[in-house]
Amino acid sequence: MNDHSSRDPGDDATPPSAPALQTTQVHLDGLFDVLAKHLYSTPVVAIRELIQNAHDSISRRRLEDPGFTEPGRIDVIADDAAQTLIIRDNGSGLTEQELHRFLATLGNGYTRQLRATGKEGSEELIGLFGLGFLSAFVVAEQVLVNTTSYQSTGEGWRYLSTDGRRYAVQPIDARPVGTEIHLAMRNDFNHLCSAGVLKKVLGRYCALLREPLWFDDECVNAEPPPWRATHDGVVVHPAVLQRQRMAFATRMERHFEPICVIAIEPEGDSDARGLLWVQDGATYGTSDNRHLSVYVRGMLLDDEARDLIPVWAGFIGGVIESNALTPTASREDLQRDDAYTAVRAHLKSALIKGLASLAQEQAPAWSRLLTRHNEALLGAALCEDELFAMLQDAVRISTSQGDLPVRSLIRDGRIHLSLGQSGGFEDVLFRALQVPVARGDRYAVAGFLREYVRDRGVLLVEIGTATGNARMFRAADLPKSEIAWLRTQLAWGELVVPARFVSPELPLIAVPDREAQLKARLEADDASKRMAGAALSLARAFTKRIDASVAARLYINLDNPAIQALLQSHREGRVLPAHAVALLRSFKVIMAPGGEELEGQPPLVDLLNDFNGAVAALCAPTAQN
Structure with missing residues (x-):
């Protein structure tokens, strides 16, 4: 056997030479x-x-x-x-x-x-x-x-x-x-x-x-844009300059009438110049009518550059020009580079400052903006702290008494917020109590109010939640035997809860459990037809933890004269007039909005008949004597 028979064959091998480079062929056609x-x-x-x-x-x-x-x-x-x-x-x-x-x-x-x-x-x-x-x-x-x-x-x-x-x-x-x-x-x-x-x-x-x-x-391009116009050293009155900007915006806006314009001047790392404007077309919270035309060295490169405008500004249109933005090869889009990021930050900053200036200096235009875009501004305020500070007392909140400024909702240091849909028991409750309730089912209302009450010493009462209900209906003690008796007289499956209401005028009210309602909707057989499978699975995983054994609670107001008289009659062993119970049961159903009837509840027509009978009994000669 040779001495080197056990050695690695590659130990003395000459390193292989690098492969020869080839030229990539191009199929020109x-x-x-x-x-x-x-x-x-x-x-x-x-x-x-x-x-x-x-x-x-x-x-x-x-x-x-x-x-x-x-x-x-x-x-x-x-x-x-x-x-x-x-x-x-x-x-x-x-x-x-x-x-x-x-x-x-x-x-x-x-x-x-x-x-x-x-x-x-x-x-x-x-x-x-x-x-x-x-x-x-x-x-x-x-x-x-x-x-x-x-x-x-x-x-x-x-x-x-x-x-x-x-x-x-x-x-x-x-x-x-x-x-x-x-x-x-x-x-x-x-x-x-x-x-x-x-x-x-x-x-x-x-x-x-x-x-x-x-x-x-x-x-075609005889008239330069307002930001390029030269006036040979002559000072131009701001009103004249504003008219020139509005005329340009009106000419360039393809879908809406501009309400007002915001000038864009170079700032920081951005060389962008141009105009943004507020569109006159009314928007809802989720409307997105952003559009921006971008000119690079005077030539239109992208007239759908909406992503340069903040996503919360769905009511803004505009035209800008920049020499720093880099086009793609087709020159129909922009490269997402540092210049793009700088321009986007620049436009957001200029827009916020422009809206603040508008509120202070152009009251008619600011009023139109609030009228057209109130919901969108609510959402925008939640996205930007500067906007929130500016808008907190200007925007209006949808309530059971119409659209109101936030300050008008404060009663005794509280703002009341309904998390149910319009027409729920909350509307009935607050109508009876003569207190405006904010509609939390409307876009951004709940989030805006939660932010508003922070550090203001104002309490937000969210009706429909356990915490909110506890603040509206203060728990009160009552013997179990009397609770059971009230259940037989007034309830149809609700959990009877003795309480003391914010207002003594309301004798009782049935409050459905919103979380239990949500769980029931998600577990219904047809839920899969209405929701995507993944979303439904996630939602059901959440509601699995919900105790839905109580569909609703019947809050009984122990401070109410009618309830006090009812309990006093029971305690003294007197025969309870049938029409008294009939009136209270009918009142409970009449106060409940349509669509929230409880299982086991008699038909509304029967309860109305009971109500009519009770009134007739009270009007009878025997009753009058």
Whole structure:
């Protein structure tokens, strides 16, 4: 046996050489189809991308051509009959080499390189990925580009392609410096040549472009947004500025009339500027009509950027522009980066400050806001401490006596809150006691009141809970024999509870156990038809711990004269007049709202007959004598 026969074969082995690197192959046709057909969600984006390129061409010429002093200009010319669309600019134009290098090379945009230089004015450049020109082939069956560069004004060049994969470049006579793109539209997209459609598209996407855009003898973006307006050092009266902002908001809001506007100025790490506005359309607590249009370097990038607005602000619309936000490759959404986070925090802060200013300085608008969005503001106040401090005495609470300010609910240091649905025993109880009861089944009411009473020395009495009932009906002692006797006279299965009420006028009231009712609903055979299985299982796991042996309690008011007379008759052994018991039993049912009848309770018509008989007995001559 050899000396090294037991050694690891790899001990002296030469380390294997690294595998040779291979070049990834690209199936151009497949990649082109993905980019051209699936990068953009709507063909309208093609028009935006081509106008963006024209705008960047003008910005480039300003940066590189010292002799360019004339105004920039972009023209959009549509021929509905010929199904063609022309986009023309007086920007930098392209040389023959640039046509090959940039226009005909995917992902190699000159704009990105120019922005990287950091030259003054480069921040106005819009393009980033070098893919915008590709969008032309989404809508056009043929794309023709005529261009003359400021670098060689005596030459003209033509680019022609029918599918974007193959193209031809040929010399033509020199034209004015700039570029003209001709689109022969596909049949599916002929509607984009319609003047009505184009005017709407251009007004939406290009409203904030800095270079003038002309269509149908009209400058689409002639009026700058209010935050860009210059007044040549003249001080503008706040009322005039407010009217300008409202006019802009009205023009940009597509669904509602704006009530008021809140200006957005750069703050901290956010460069966002623009306007937010309160919508006039009424909302409920869970309504969410947020919408925000975001312009990056003057071009609309996302008009559904609602997530930049706080989720509690379902009544807010707006328009902002920012050079810091980063678009995705399709330029139809925003990357969730640090700039996005900064803008979102900025908008929330500005919105809260703006609402506070509105409350102090614009009383009519603030009143309309409260009328339209009271419930939404209740929920918003629970989300933000600053809002709660501002709104706590302004919002109104839904109660058994209508919508009231919170302060109006305080009686003897208490606020009464019903956790049952409107129409329950709580409404009857508080109507009898002449005390407003807040409706806890309405959006955010219970949470708002629990926060409101904190550190205020105000007691929140939550009727329908054991604690709340104990505060409304103070327990009182009564011999067991008398409790049993009252049960036989007045109860139909309820647990009789002797108590002393907040008000002595009410003799008795039947109070259903809300938790027992919930358990019964969840354990019903048809519950699975109304709730998802997982939610039902979780709910049943919770209600399993509930003692539902008592469906309701009959609170007997020992301070009530009628109850005192009833008990006194029993204690003295006198024969109890049948009509006295009949009146109390009928009273109990009449006071109970519909839908809360107890098992074993006689039909309402029988009890009404008892009531009528009792009244008749009291009116009889014998009774009167």
